[in-house]
Each structure stands twice: as C-alpha cells, then as structure tokens.
Amino acid sequence: MTELAVLLNGLPRVGMATLPTPLEVGPELPGGARLYVKRDDLSGLGMGGNKARKLEYLCGDALAQKADVLVTVGAAQSNHARMTAAAGAVLGIETHVLLGGLKQAPSGNQLLSSLFGAELHFCGSDDWDELEQAMDELIDELARAGRRPYRVPIGGSTAVGATGFAGAWPELMAQCETLNLRPALIVHASSSAGTHGGLLAGRAAMSPNGPPILAIAVAKTGLDLRNEAAHIARACLDRLQLSDVDVRDEDIEVDERWRGPDYAVPTKEADAAIIWAARRGGLVLDRVYTGKAFAGMLGAAEEGRLESGETVIFWHTGGQPAVFAPGGAPELANTISARDEAGSDEREGSEA
Numbered sequence: 001m002t003e004l005a006v007l008l009n010g011l012p013r014v015g016m017a018t019l020p021t022p023l024e025v026g027p028e029l030p031g032g033a034r035l036y037v038k039r040d041d042l043s044g045l046g047m048g049g050n051k052a053r054k055l056e057y058l059c060g061d062a063l064a065q066k067a068d069v070l071v072t073v074g075a076a077q078s079n080h081a082r083m084t085a086a087a088g089a090v091l092g093i094e095t096h097v098l099l100g101g102l103k104q105a106p107s108g109n110q111l112l113s114s115l116f117g118a119e120l121h122f123c124g125s126d127d128w129d130e131l132e133q134a135m136d137e138l139i140d141e142l143a144r145a146g147r148r149p150y151r152v153p154i155g156g157s158t159a160v161g162a163t164g165f166a167g168a169w170p171e172l173m174a175q176c177e178t179l180n181l182r183p184a185l186i187v188h189a190s191s192s193a194g195t196h197g198g199l200l201a202g203r204a205a206m207s208p209n210g211p212p213i214l215a216i217a218v219a220k221t222g223l224d225l226r227n228e229a230a231h232i233a234r235a236c237l238d239r240l241q242l243s244d245v246d247v248r249d250e251d252i253e254v255d256e257r258w259r260g261p262d263y264a265v266p267t268k269e270a271d272a273a274i275i276w277a278a279r280r281g282g283l284v285l286d287r288v289y290t291g292k293a294f295a296g297m298l299g300a301a302e303e304g305r306l307e308s309g310e311t312v313i314f315w316h317t318g319g320q321p322a323v324f325a326p327g328g329a330p331e332l333a334n335t336i337s338a339r340d341e342a343g344s345d346e347r348e349g350s351e352a
C-alpha cells in the first residue's frame, strides 16, 4: 500500500460509492490520440457522478460529528444536491437541499432528490451569496430546534470532500499500470474545484511527475478557479498530514475558453461534443459540465496538443439526470448534420 493509501485509511469515511469506477476505451480523437474514459458517472449512489467520492468523506465527517440532518445547497439542477439526498437516504439521515430558482414541475435531478426523500427548498434567486445565506438561516433554525445539522458546502468542495479525489488518483494510476497506459493528459470539468484540488493533492503526494491534469472551467473564471484548486489541494494535503508536499503552481492548469457566457448556459461547442461522444462512443454527456469539458478536450486535440497515438483520459464526472430536464439535451434538429459529419451516411436509406 502506498503511504497515501495508509493516510486515507485513517480518515472517517462511509463506503457508499461503487469503486473503482471503470476505465474504458473510448473512440479515437481527431488527430489520432487514444481516448480512455474514467467512468465516475458509474460511481453509484443515486445514479452516479463525481460527488459520490466527496460524499463518502463528508458523510464520514458528519457521522463523526454525530450529525442528525444534512443540509446542502446547489443550482436548480444540482447533481450534488441529488447525490447528497441519496447519501441521506442510505444513512437514514434527514436531508434538506436549498436550490436556486423557483419551484418547477419536478424533472431530472430535482425529481430524484424528492424521490430520495430530501426536503427541497427553493430560494428564488440564483445568486450564490443568497443561497449560502439561506443555508445559514436553515442551519440556525434546525440547531435552535435541538437538531445537529451538518453543512455540506456547495459542490462538496472542501478539504474533506476533496479527499475523495486525492484517493481517486492512486485508483487511476493502478488502472493505468494494469493497462500499461502512460496518459499524456487527464481532462475533467471543474466548477467548485474540489475534483481538481483533490486530484492535484493525490498527484503531488504520489506521482508529482505523473500525467498532467487539465481542468475545463464551467462556472468560475480561470484565475479564481486556479486559486481555489490550489487552496483546496493544499488544505487536503494538510488534512492528510502531508503539508510538506508541494503543489506546484505550474501544475495547476485551467482552460476557461469553453464555459461560454455563463454557468449552465449551453454552447455550440459543447452541443457538438455531446453529439460526437454519443454517436462515436455511446457516451451520455450533459450541457452544464461534461459536454463543455469534452469540447475542451476535442479542442486540445484539434489544436495539436495531443499527438497521434498518445493516450488521453477524460474523467466523466456524471451529470446525466440533467439531460432529462427541460433543455437538458441539444436540439434534435442539430443532430442530422452531426450525423452527416460523423460519416455514417451508409446507414441512410437502410430503413426501407
């Protein structure tokens, strides 16, 4: 066992995710790079996604603190809120989720959060500060009523949550060794930087000269996201009593060109990437996170950053339930031309 694994084993954790998640061959990228997909969308816990790894440690911490109610916050179609609701169900702990926007007909992640028995609160606003304030008020209210609320911060992105991704690094490295892969790059979507920070911590602790990580920004701008990832990575290493391990600034790479006008606003490039991945690899990507990240990876391939024969790993962070919410998938009208571009016209006319 690595030193990192020993340190991870010393921290409170609830096993809820299906791990290790598969590392699968994907379709060849433009320019000839070999794609592998790290399937954290198959991590279990209420239909999967990257929050499962974080919630194992967050819930471990909550139980260690004898919490009897979980409270979290997220966007209207928050995957994090849905998976926290599932964690509450597994643990038999009451769960409250505060969501952005107004109450709507339940769909996608919201429908699942309700199905898992969480109490949904609609904040009206999409302003993050207002959502955080509403969470503080609810936590105070629960505490005054004699409860022991546990605050799960947005995206689960604290040193505690990110620990799950510090542990994901040795998991991936072991799979690469088994398959004899030497990835030239690892790409993932980044929003609250817990995934990025955790992976950076794991990499710094275990293989500082290992494959580089490229985070595709989908919410915050590049500089904020870099600072946040650095902060979380270092806090995570402190928590693991590895404060002497250095996360080098030059290893923190964020590409902010793929977010588009704002968080959760669809982009042409992401829609094209979603269709590409679906038609070539049977992969399901969402418009908020993984579609934009995949677009960033295709961009890296097209810009020549990935050479023919090199291996790239796309970390699939989940998000599928949002595909079933209104506006969650690209317009079907777009798909005709995408299919033509994919060169599958031999199938045309075979329907007679």
Ligand SMILES: *Cc1c(COP(=O)(O)O)cnc(C)c1O
Pocket (backbone or CB within 6 Å): 049, 050, 051, 079, 080, 155, 157, 189, 190, 191, 192, 193, 194, 195, 196, 289, 290, 317, 318, 319, 320
């Ligand atoms: C939350 C989320 C992310 C971003 O992860 P962070 O750790 O918040 O950066 C990426 N993809 C999906 C599907 C998510 O739900």
